[in-house]
Amino acid sequence: xxxxxxxxxNEHEFESWFSNSKEFDKLNKKNLLDCIYCSSKKISxxxxxxxxxNSKNKSDHQIEITDxxxxxxxxxxxxxxxxxxxxxxxxxxxxxxxxxxxxYDKKNKKAIYGTTTSKEREELAEEGIDLFSIPWVNKDN
Numbered sequence: 001x002x003x004x005x006x007x008x009x010n011e012h013e014f015e016s017w018f019s020n021s022k023e024f025d026k027l028n029k030k031n032l033l034d035c036i037y038c039s040s041k042k043i044s045x046x047x048x049x050x051x052x053x054n055s056k057n058k059s060d061h062q063i064e065i066t067d068x069x070x071x072x073x074x075x076x077x078x079x080x081x082x083x084x085x086x087x088x089x090x091x092x093x094x095x096x097x098x099x100x101x102x103x104y105d106k107k108n109k110k111a112i113y114g115t116t117t118s119k120e121r122e123e124l125a126e127e128g129i130d131l132f133s134i135p136w137v138n139k140d141n
Contacts, residue, residue: 008035009042015073017135032125034132036080077137084134088113096120103129 002021007013014036018024024045027033033043088111091098095114102108116124116131124131 004045006033006035006043006045008038008040008044010035010038010040012037012040030125032130034130036132074137077135078139080134081137081139084113087111090114096124099124099129099131100127103127 002019002024003015003017004024005013005015012035016033018027024033028043031041034041035043091112091114093115095112096116098112098114102110102112121131
């Protein structure tokens, strides 16, 4: 897995995880990526600073920064989850069917969320239906 800092044409910055560096290029080339803020399809990688550490030189301070970063990212994901739960209808495993109904009925602007299999996701992408996946953080942990 690799995390990239991304930027859209409207200068919104956000992060996303990919299985490898080629995956970002493949998805971006097919216009399957979009900005989480404005849905822009023009996405580019922004400059990112990799964290390089030598196990011999690790200090407690470095570990604390990592822990704080993880806590901050988790909090952001929890806020995103809360927003989705308040503003979208949960359709569960029927997501693939329901998203097609919304997509092909141009009058229906219903906001939904749910789960798909990777096969369903590929089929939706082939139909031109863009999806956005987020890590679903457990509220209890």
